[in-house]
Amino acid sequence: MMIRVEGLSHGILSVPILSIPNGLCVVTGRNGSGKTTLLRLLAGISVPERGSITVDGRDPATLERGFVHEFPGKNSLFSIVSQEVASPLWFRHALCEEVERAVSRAARSVGIEGLLSREVRNLSGGEQVLCALATAVVGNPALLVLDEWDSHLDSDTAVHAEACIRAMQIPHVVWCTQDMDIAASADYVVFMEGGRVRYSGTPLSVFPALKDTCWYPPSWRWREWSSSSTVSS
Amino acid sequence: MELVLDRVLVKRGEVSIRASCAFSPGVHLVTGSVGAGKSTLALVAAGLLPPTEGSVERRGIARSMLLFQFPELHLTEKTIREEISSFGVPVDGVLSRSGLFGRGEEDPLSLSRGELKRLLLSCVLARDDDLLILDEPFSGLDCTGRLRLCREIGKKRGGIVILCTHERHFLPRVDVIWEFEDHTLACRGRVPEAIASWQGAPAGIKALVAAGQVPQNVSFEDIGEAACRTRD
Numbered sequence: 001m002m003i004r005v006e007g008l009s010h011g012i013l014s015v016p017i018l019s020i021p022n023g024l025c026v027v028t029g030r031n032g033s034g035k036t037t038l039l040r041l042l043a044g045i046s047v048p049e050r051g052s053i054t055v056d057g058r059d060p061a062t063l064e065r066g067f068v069h070e071f072p073g074k075n076s077l078f079s080i081v082s083q084e085v086a087s088p089l090w091f092r093h094a095l096c097e098e099v100e101r102a103v104s105r106a107a108r109s110v111g112i113e114g115l116l117s118r119e120v121r122n123l124s125g126g127e128q129v130l131c132a133l134a135t136a137v138v139g140n141p142a143l144l145v146l147d148e149w150d151s152h153l154d155s156d157t158a159v160h161a162e163a164c165i166r167a168m169q170i171p172h173v174v175w176c177t178q179d180m181d182i183a184a185s186a187d188y189v190v191f192m193e194g195g196r197v198r199y200s201g202t203p204l205s206v207f208p209a210l211k212d213t214c215w216y217p218p219s220w221r222w223r224e225w226s227s228s229s230t231v232s233s
Numbered sequence: 234m235e236l237v238l239d240r241v242l243v244k245r246g247e248v249s250i251r252a253s254c255a256f257s258p259g260v261h262l263v264t265g266s267v268g269a270g271k272s273t274l275a276l277v278a279a280g281l282l283p284p285t286e287g288s289v290e291r292r293g294i295a296r297s298m299l300l301f302q303f304p305e306l307h308l309t310e311k312t313i314r315e316e317i318s319s320f321g322v323p324v325d326g327v328l329s330r331s332g333l334f335g336r337g338e339e340d341p342l343s344l345s346r347g348e349l350k351r352l353l354l355s356c357v358l359a360r361d362d363d364l365l366i367l368d369e370p371f372s373g374l375d376c377t378g379r380l381r382l383c384r385e386i387g388k389k390r391g392g393i394v395i396l397c398t399h400e401r402h403f404l405p406r407v408d409v410i411w412e413f414e415d416h417t418l419a420c421r422g423r424v425p426e427a428i429a430s431w432q433g434a435p436a437g438i439k440a441l442v443a444a445g446q447v448p449q450n451v452s453f454e455d456i457g458e459a460a461c462r463t464r465d
Contacts, residue, residue, distance in 0.1 A: 030375045031347025032332075070346045070373070122246055125302050125369070126267025148346060151372035152302065154266045154399035178375055214376035214453075218402045222437045225460040 001056045003042060003143075003172060008051035012195035013037050015051070020174070020190070020200075024166065026183040027176045028215070029192030035176045036070065036147055038192065042174055043067050043145040055143055055172060066136030066170075068129070068149040076131070081123070082107075082116040085134045092139075106138040110164050125152040133161065143172040150177050158182060180207075184217035191215075234258055234293040234363055236278060236393055241287035243273050250274070252418035253287070256364075256393050260386060260405060262451065263397040264433050265413030271397035272302060274418060275368040278395055294393070297364035300357045302372065304349045308341050313352065316341050322359035331355040346373045358385050364393045371400040379403035383452060401435040406450040424450050 003025075005018040013034045027035050040046045041053055044060035045067065055063055078084040085106055089099045107113045112130050115123065120131060129152050136144060144165070150158045158179060165173055175182070183189050189206045191199040199206045203217070210216050236256040243250045250270035256278070265271050276282035277289060279299035291297075301307060310316040314337035317324045328334050331352045333344075341349060350373040357365065367386075371379050383405035386394060396407065410427040412419050421427040428434065428451065429442050441448055441459050448459035 031351065031373075031378060032345050036345055118246060124268040124272060148373060151346075152267070152369065155401055157267045178373075178379075180376070214380055214403070218437070222440075222460075225437075225457075225463075226440065 001171070003056075003174070004052075004054050005042075006052050008041070008048050008053065010041060010046070010049045010051070011037055013041075014195055015197055018190065018197055018200060020172075020188055022171055023187035024162075024173045024175060024185075025188040025190060026186040027174060027190045027192065028178065028180070028183055029198070033192040034195040035192050037195075038190075039145050039147050039174060039176055043143065060143060063143050064139055064141045066139070066141035066144040068132045068136050068144075068146045070147045070149065070151075076120040076128070076135075079119050079121070080116075081112065081118050081120055081131050084120055084131060085116070085138055088135060088139050102138050103134075106134040109137065109168055110134045111160065126154065126157055129153060130157075130161065133165075137168060137170070141170060143174070144168075144170045146173070146175045146177075148176050148178065150175075150179060150182065155179070155181070180215055180217040181219045183207075184220060234393060236294060236364060236395075237290040237292065238277065238284075239288045239290065241277060241284040241289065243270075243277060243282065244285045245270075245273060248416055249285075250413075250416045252277070254411070254418055254420060256395060256409075258391060258393050259408030260389065260394045260396060261409045261411060262404065262407040263395060263411045263413075263418070264399065264431075266399065266433070269413035270416050270418070271399075271413065272368050275299060275366045275395070275397050278364070279366050291364070294363040296360075296362045297366070298357050298360055298362045299366040300353060300368060300370055302369040304346070304353045304373070305342070307353050311340060313337050313339055313341050313344075316352070317356055320356040320360060322356055327352070327355045327359055330359075347375060347378065350374055351378055354382060354385075358389070362392055364395070365389065366395045366397070368397045369399070370396065371398055371403065376403060380453065387452075403453055404451045406452050406455070410451075 001022055003020040005015050008015040041048055043065055076084050077087055085103045086099050107116055110130050110133050112134055129149050184203045189203050190197055238252045238254050241252045250273045263271055277284055310319055314324050317327045328337055380403055386405040407424055409423055410421040410431050412433055421430045428447050444463055446459045446463050448455040
């Protein structure tokens with residue numbers, strides 16, 4: 001079971017073939033390289049001009065999906081956090097008790113129980129992102145797409161968020177990030193350049209090619225520095 | 234020239250953010266985890282949020298600028314060209330520095346997040362403000378953009394630059410390190426002495442300090458240089 005892209009051509013994007021296995025996949029690359037366009041297609045928000053995308057053999061638009069946008073402040077529709085998290089279930093007329101249960105579960109899964117009665121606009125940038133994550137997972141998605149949402153998280157919070165997401169056991173998580181330490185811990189990495197997939201594979205197969213660039217994971221660089229010196233981290 | 238926050242307290246929900254500090258000319262790094270108070274400090278320093286208690290005094294500061302964490306909050310114009318003009322800076326220079334040459338007539342909202350951030354950074358860095366406050370300027374930039382921004386900040390001379398960020402790997406050379414501790418701003422002092430007492434320092438810097446090799450400054454190059462010194 002996997003995400004398959006075939007003969008895709010859409011705007012600046014051109015991806016003849018790409019297979020992403022189950023688990024956490026990081027999409028990264030330079031600003032303007034087509035990452036957001038690819039993510040929107042994978043999430044079924046846009047339809048490819050040419051080519052096909054399937055998730056476990058199905059059209060992504062037919063799956064339960066969660067999406068966290070790159071402008072978290074713009075994600076929210078409601079003023080109170082608990083209402084915002086509940087909104088996807090309200091829109092499908094779920095029963096009140098079911099909504100309540102799902103909201104507490106989602107809030108617990110990302111550690112924002114303490115924020116549920118707060119106003120979304122009074123949250124910090126990072127807290128708004130966690131609220132958007134809880135909203136994205138409240139409906140138990142089979143595919144979770146995160147578009148550079150972690151640029152507003154400090155690295156401790158980003159690590160916390162990654163652990164939360166892994167614990168949810170969502171079959172497919174596609175995470176666009178500029179944090180190469182997150183990328184290094186992913187199951188699969190897709191590195192984009194000028195609308196094309198430049199490298200794809202496990203972190204161990206992708207990053208050695210980027211060793212002399214700022215894209216090399218800082219934690220790996222550090223490990224190598226310290227293994228050839230007296231410093232231990 | 235000096236920005237003085239005298240026993241400032243800002244209430245945000247259940248949380249009280251406190252700062253009593255003076256910022257002199259130079260680059261000030263303000264660190265702290267999400268929700269610690271960095272953006273609140275940026276708003277208070279810029280004069281956009283009156284403190285609940287205490288006072289803010291600007292001594293000899295005529296012009297100031299705040300770059301918001303979310304770049305779309307700055308947008309007021311329909312085209313990139315008009316947006317740049319609204320900052321009172323030369324349009325063509327900013328277009329080429331932000332990698333958007335030839336795209337002046339496009340809608341700023343058609344840019345990707347990283348491109349928008351790069352555009353607004355070029356606008357604020359092209360100005361000559363006495364006080365420049367950058368709230369999370371690295372977020373949304375790829376690593377090449379982060380390194381370039383570090384070099385640009387390093388070129389700023391004369392004014393006060395307050396850099397509020399959680400970035401850990403790509404930082405510019407800075408003069409003073411500040412840190413939020415339980416929502417209270419604490420000064421760690423001038424660099425390099427401040428580096429040893431920086432509690433939230435990235436793991437790499439902490440390991441260097443523990444090994445007795447305090448880097449000269451906090452930039453990517455300085456840390457790499459200090460790491461090389463530890464090799465036999």
